[in-house]
Amino acid sequence: MSADLPGIVRLRDRREALTLxxxxxxxxxxxxxxxxxxxxxxxxxxxxGVSPQTIxxxxxxKAGVLGGLVDLLDDEAGIPDLVAETQRTDDPxxxxxxxxxxxxxxxxxxxxIVTMLSSGAAVDPDIAATQAEGTRRNRLGVELVVxxxxxxxxxxxPRAADIAVALMSADVHTSLVAEAGWSHxxxxxxxxxxxxxxxxx
Numbered sequence: 174m175s176a177d178l179p180g181i182v183r184l185r186d187r188r189e190a191l192t193l194x195x196x197x198x199x200x201x202x203x204x205x206x207x208x209x210x211x212x213x214x215x216x217x218x219x220x221x222g223v224s225p226q227t228i229x230x231x232x233x234x235k236a237g238v239l240g241g242l243v244d245l246l247d248d249e250a251g252i253p254d255l256v257a258e259t260q261r262t263d264d265p266x267x268x269x270x271x272x273x274x275x276x277x278x279x280x281x282x283x284x285x286i287v288t289m290l291s292s293g294a295a296v297d298p299d300i301a302a303t304q305a306e307g308t309r310r311n312r313l314g315v316e317l318v319v320x321x322x323x324x325x326x327x328x329x330x331p332r333a334a335d336i337a338v339a340l341m342s343a344d345v346h347t348s349l350v351a352e353a354g355w356s357h358x359x360x361x362x363x364x365x366x367x368x369x370x371x372x373x374x
Contacts, residue, residue: 192231195221196218196228196232196238197238200217202220214238239299245286252275259321265322265325265327265369266365268318269322272368273341275341276361277361280350290307328373328374329373340364
């Protein structure tokens with residue numbers, strides 16, 4: 174039987190995806206517990222139940238594993254689904270609400286990854302590069318939504334994407350949720366209302 178039959182390919186792809194997620198989940202926990210610099214590949218492999226060679230084959234290096242955490246964050250925060258949702262509406266308020274939902278889900282589900290990247294970026298170039306990639310993806314997503322709002326015919330303020338990125342920042346979330354004690358529901362509702370008031374003319 175050919176290994177290229179569709180069913181076998183799908184099974185192989187699912188198995189590979191599961192392996193990648195297992196490795197990234199193990200790394201996520203170990204980086205949080207021990208720090209990125211003090212977590213060797215062999216420890217990640219041991220925690221994930223794979224060989225170090227498997228990790229090198231998939232990610233190339235420990236920096237590659239760290240970079241994979243951005244993909245894990247996107248997946249666990251439901252970013253692909255929310256991006257798809259932006260293509261199904263042209264209502265400006267609903268579109269800005271999706272940005273608020275993205276910000277909420279990233280912080281609520283993957284706050285540990287965000288914190289690790291922000292705290293380590295100043296001292297480790299691998300972490301800084303990974304944080305920069307996360308920032309780049311966030312900016313692209315915001316610009317996509319602002320572009321959809323403009324395409325709907327609704328006028329937006331100058332530098333709308335800059336304002337949205339600032340309002341969605343981790344510091345704002347920390348100030349309101351971690352320090353002021355807001356719930357994530359309160360934060361998301363406030364962010365949606367603030368984006369609407371700040372961005373739409």
